[in-house]
Amino acid sequence: MESGLWALRPTSAFHSFDLETGRSFWFTIKADKTIRERIIDGAKTFDALHPTNLADVEGGFKSSLATHLLHLEWCTEGWRWYVDEKEAGIEKILRRVKSAPVEQSRRTELTNHQVAVFSDEAAPIPGKPLVRTSTLSRVGSKITHTLRQVSWAPNDPGDEGTHPKLRRGNTRVEVKQAIEEHEALAQSLEKMNEVMRLFSLSELQRLTSSVFELQEAKLAMTLNIEVMNGLKETYECLLSSTDCPEVIILECGRNISDFKRRITGLQRMMTVECLRVDTLIDHLSEAKNLFRNTEINRQNAINARISALRVETVTDDMHDIAKKTERDTSSMHVITFFTLVFLPGTFLGHANI
Numbered sequence: 001m002e003s004g005l006w007a008l009r010p011t012s013a014f015h016s017f018d019l020e021t022g023r024s025f026w027f028t029i030k031a032d033k034t035i036r037e038r039i040i041d042g043a044k045t046f047d048a049l050h051p052t053n054l055a056d057v058e059g060g061f062k063s064s065l066a067t068h069l070l071h072l073e074w075c076t077e078g079w080r081w082y083v084d085e086k087e088a089g090i091e092k093i094l095r096r097v098k099s100a101p102v103e104q105s106r107r108t109e110l111t112n113h114q115v116a117v118f119s120d121e122a123a124p125i126p127g128k129p130l131v132r133t134s135t136l137s138r139v140g141s142k143i144t145h146t147l148r149q150v151s152w153a154p155n156d157p158g159d160e161g162t163h164p165k166l167r168r169g170n171t172r173v174e175v176k177q178a179i180e181e182h183e184a185l186a187q188s189l190e191k192m193n194e195v196m197r198l199f200s201l202s203e204l205q206r207l208t209s210s211v212f213e214l215q216e217a218k219l220a221m222t223l224n225i226e227v228m229n230g231l232k233e234t235y236e237c238l239l240s241s242t243d244c245p246e247v248i249i250l251e252c253g254r255n256i257s258d259f260k261r262r263i264t265g266l267q268r269m270m271t272v273e274c275l276r277v278d279t280l281i282d283h284l285s286e287a288k289n290l291f292r293n294t295e296i297n298r299q300n301a302i303n304a305r306i307s308a309l310r311v312e313t314v315t316d317d318m319h320d321i322a323k324k325t326e327r328d329t330s331s332m333h334v335i336t337f338f339t340l341v342f343l344p345g346t347f348l349g350h351a352n353i
Helices: 033-045 057-076 079-098 112-117 135-148 168-198 201-240 246-352
Strands: 012-017 024-029
Touching: 012 057, 024 033, 024 057, 033 057, 057 201, 057 246, 079 201, 079 246, 201 246
Parallel strands: none
Antiparallel strands: 012 024
16 A cells, blocks of 8 residues: 555445345445445446346346455455565564574672671581680680681681681682673673664564554454355355245356355465464564563673672772771780780789788
8 A cells, every 4th residue: 555554444334135126235334435436436347236237136146246255355455465564574673683692691699608708797616615714715705706707817627617708819719700790791781782772662662563453453354254254154044045036046056156165265365364464473472572581681680780899899898897807806916915914913913912
């Protein structure tokens, strides 16, 4: 059609035929002037509607069958070109979607070591007996133990899995891993953004609109097929009815067979177009799912990158805290040492007095 625009023209037709007089009555409810103009032109040019062919019952009956076929041919034309045009427009979008570089986004997770750093209090060491010490020793040990949880310390095989500590080697590895993860996430996000540029939200809206239009077209074709089935059943019942005049059975039986054969051919054409529409709808659904998954992966990549940045920030903060704690721990060791040295001397001096 002109400008590539397609529109449905719903039309309802009522028909009655008098088996005694051979007169037909047609009542058509049209959607626009196109159907009216076609009916007028058909009445002038169609041989079956010529007045000389309507003189008797069998002539009027044959004319009714021909008029039915005229309506049915109108309702089947244009669908193939409509589906072709839709398929060509959709294929352009699907080609960009299928060729888009899409990969599964990577997710950054906290390791057990990083999670343990955030613990408020370490668990007791399993397998070690509890030893009672003096109050000062217990207080000093508790302070030292608490500070050592975040202090720089060499690997101690006996403490593995019990008291997680932040170590220089582990920190360097974690920083290196964080940098690699950031680079990978940046590349993944760039690919996701490229997909978004190739296949924008407007394209998704266009695909959704195309799905609705194709579903509407399939519904119209399905209803047309059902109308054709109803016509075939009506005239089959007419031939087998006892009220049907013998002249129609004898003179119009072949015309009815040709009428049903023509209807079957038109139904096959409509069925093929319905199958094509179903295929296009499936392709559109796959494209929409691909776009939706791409958007989800993009959001996951963004969230993973944000999480990685947070972990890196926390690691840097813990690095600074560990440096400060190392200095404070040295001071606490000196204070504890002098306290333990001078405390017995104080007791001895008091006893001598």
